[in-house]
Amino acid sequence: MLRWILGGREALGTVEKSAALFIGEEQPKNCFTEMQVLKGHFDIVRFLVQIDDLRFASAGDDGLVLVWNVETGDCLLELRGHTQQITAMTSYTIIRGGNTHTALITASSDRTLSLWDPDSGNRVQNISDLQSSVKCLLVLDRLDVWLSGGNELCVWNRDFELQCKTVHHSDEGISAMLELPKNFIAAAMDKEIVIFKLNLSGSDIVVMAMRHLADHRDTIHSLININDGLFASGSHIGELIVWDSVDWTIQAYEQIVWEEPAVDNQSEVKLTQQKPIEKSIQHMSSDGEFIVAAVGSGLYVYNVPMKSVVAYRKIAHDSNVLHTMLQKDGRLMSCSEDGSVRMWELQDLPLPAEPASSGFFGMFGTFGRSSKHSCPPVPKLPEVPGLRSLELNGDLIGHSGAVQMFLSFKEKALVTCSTDHLLIVWKDGEMQSQLRSLAVFQKLEENQEL
Template identity: 60%
Template sequence: MLRWILGTRGPHGSAENRCAAVCIGEQQPKNIYTELQVLRGHFDIVRFLVQIDDFRFASAGDDGMLIVWNVELWDTDTGQRLCAVSNLQSSIKCVLVLDHLDVFLTGGSELCVWNKEFQLQCKTVHYRDSDITALVDLPKCCVAAAMDKEIVIFKLNLSEPETSIMAVCQLTDHQDTIRALIRVNDDLFASGSHIGEVILWDTLDWTIQAYERICWEEPDREGQSELKMGQQRQTDATIQHLYTDGERVVAAVGSGLFVYSTQMKRVMAYRKFAHDSDVLYTTLLHNGQVMSCSEDGSVRIWELQELPLPAEPASSGFFGLFSTIGKSSKQGSVPSKKLPEVSGLCSLELVGDLIGHSGAVQMFLSFGKRGVVTCSADHLLIVWKDGERESHLRSLALFLKMEEKGCL
């Protein structure tokens, strides 16, 4: 925690990133998360959070534990957890809840299927060196699992007398490690890799619907050699995470953020350097704001603000392939194009910086007005609360208690 007091946050990116990444002072009038609660229970890196219902969520990480918490009913002194499962026997890299099947899956060195009472139903021993790092739900009792450069399709058999899960297909079209895996809609899921590849897949037959490779477009500089132009950090184009609400796609690319409109079919806002280091996770909050977290230990809130004048947008790049969303025809790769000057673009303005973790923030969950939960390499979970709402709730509880005792 001393590093926070001294104003440093551990690992940083390049000097260029530190200069370009925007900063914000202590005055943050648009940041409602002014109160926090630290939850302790893990003994190693907490890598994953999954929402169970409106109040409960589960956390998992390298200590092989899965802990269930309640976002509002914990003990304020001890952060009392609701349930802990410690017999997982391996590091947990991802969790997937399948409500329609009344089971949840954990991925790591093996893929395990659990019922809602946290009883192990079946598992598949991994036959490769790579761990399962991401899972996504597919139709017909199937799931897609990211393992290094491959996506393996598993099929669940939940019929009596014995539950089973087995691999039925391997997708080997990525050239590098897969970092992001999301369900776009009923027809498509997407994967993104370390070298900037994004592939759209059909959810039923698992065929490629679109492929694109992002490449930062740098302006030509006089006297700069081609060799120097090619000396770019590989992680600058790494697809760390993808999120979509159906209308917008938010992508964490290196240390930057992109927001793409599926209706306008173009990038509506971007910031190449949003953090000092790689962005690990991002989402859209209930009020339309964008939230992101990074290896540098920061959690940031961004507001989309319309630009007053027409401006030149970012190249559509790999986002051009999302124009296939909602189309019935099969399509191949969509070429990158330089769009003309257009109006209606937005800027990503920093409105909040949540300081509390001393290690890389792996991901977070938003519970709307109830708050946001973050997890980190520092072994901690933090629940960030709306300070005004919490103050009002405490005042109301005190008023009711005094009324019960006849003090009013």
């Protein structure tokens, strides 16, 4: 297969094209030219949580929580305590006497919840003997309480005292939670979204289910806030529903996946193999106007006001996309089970009527066949006037296993965590070089050698 090593560059080309998309080695827009590999975990790393501008925490199946310095790559703390894998982690900002202090809440399969102080490494609070393991956590800063979702929904106050809880739900449990206006909570439970209301009467908090929204036909994987008035949910069979946050009515219902156009045999064989998993909406993120949805190994950008898909990549990665991020300037990032992180940019198509370039539809079939481009794969899309393309700007290759999640420190760094037990901090090499120069001159000054 890898005959290019033995042979010429021609061979190399064919092999690479068998991947979904190949950007090549020339990536002028990719500024991540420096990496630092952080070792410390012994199992899959699944969660990354930012603590402040400098620090972040990572957690995973080994039950360890590690606190890192993103600039130096130092492991600052090892928070040990959980005996089984960590199922959820969130940061919890406490304001005490004008000082904001960020703590970490972790939930584990060992049915414990812990509060950690990332400055001292102490396990400040710990609750064990929960009835079920917690799958998601939600902090309500406004009310200074936080919620844990497992088989039941529990409300806790700042001191880790149980305020109230709901009755036992189905075995599926709560997979995601969302804060809605007016003290309402949306929780995804299998195919339903349940709206809870938190009643605050004095010091007592009561939680009660208000509405069951059963419009999804399959399990809900993703639940996100779009803006103050809207939230969205995505299901296993590719349904994307946009809801009104206040009256919980459906604003838009989109079946993101459409029928495959007829393509030549060779492509079909390949694509049909991927079909079963392709529809599932794994992850969504939004910037208030657009939603980016990770559907199978593809990426879809949905314009909420226009209620249409404005750009997409049917096969953006070689394998399922696990996490996405939409940045303000029309750039987005995605990471996948294939071990890569890809950076995309929304670009206007040069001419709406023009058939897409081979680069654009590079994922379709073998290289060099222009005939199939004459028929656009998606009959629905050309009708949309604002259709834009999703151009690959660069990719980050380093992990040897699925990239579970990434965390952006803006221009400072990007942290990725992976199944291969590693974390990688990607940095802008030019900027780091500049910083190092400054450090050198600072040290020169300190040593009086200047």
